[in-house]
Amino acid sequence: MDRVELIQNIFHKTDFENYLEIGCQKGKSFLPIRAKNKIAVDPVFKIAIGRRLKWLFKWPANFKANYFRLESDVFFETQQDYLQNLDQLDVVLVDGLHNFRASLNDVLNTLVYLNIDGIIILHDCYPPHEAASVFADVFPTEEQQGELEGWTGEWCGDVWKTIAYLLEKYPDLLDVGVINTDYGLGYVRFKAEPDSRKFEVDEDLFERVDKLSYQEMMSEPEGIINLQPASYSETILSLY
């Protein structure tokens, strides 16, 4: 089951209405999701007119989808009233800037508005090889790619560190792990009602997790990122 199927099945099984996608690009995952209220955030949308039209007819709620041409940090900073008026976010796909700092900020900012029964899915949490896990600002440059042994054009960055951080920081508050499918689908759900909806980065922990290498993570993925088999998608669905 890939990210679109998992998210779609969650909407099928619930009365959830609100979907946020951080990092939308060509709309390949955003447009097919059949949710009532859809929000996309990306500084550079690349949705082809043909694809947009096709999905307007296949799922008319796409007519009233909201597109924010912004970096996600700026979105959360400037659109607080909009987010509060939405009531809550039910399902969120974090698939924007593929590095630890940005993906962690996306999750922590999302938790402020997440439905207590809602879910955050993070794409690219289990890189297929070391070259795909390299740190880069936006995407590995041609120069970086040339120096990377085993580069295949696939890039996940070090988003997996966000999972490692959340597992260590919030063992009682959050249910966190990675499903071994579609480059690793991270999941984050509330296990308990939070005392507060303020989530700040613990810089000491951030620094410690940031030092973990891809090889260290791969030597113990079940411990470091709570890696689960692909069939765990069904377990997640059974919770709804």
Ligand SMILES: C[S@@+](CC[C@H](N)C(=O)[O-])C[C@H]1O[C@@H](n2cnc3c(N)ncnc32)[C@H](O)[C@@H]1O
């Ligand atoms: C891998 S693509 C998203 C793919 C899409 N979710 C899909 O499944 O088809 C990553 C996207 O993140 C966007 N992005 C980069 N930096 C971002 C940021 N700071 N905030 C939000 N989106 C960002 C890029 O412009 C790019 O379109």
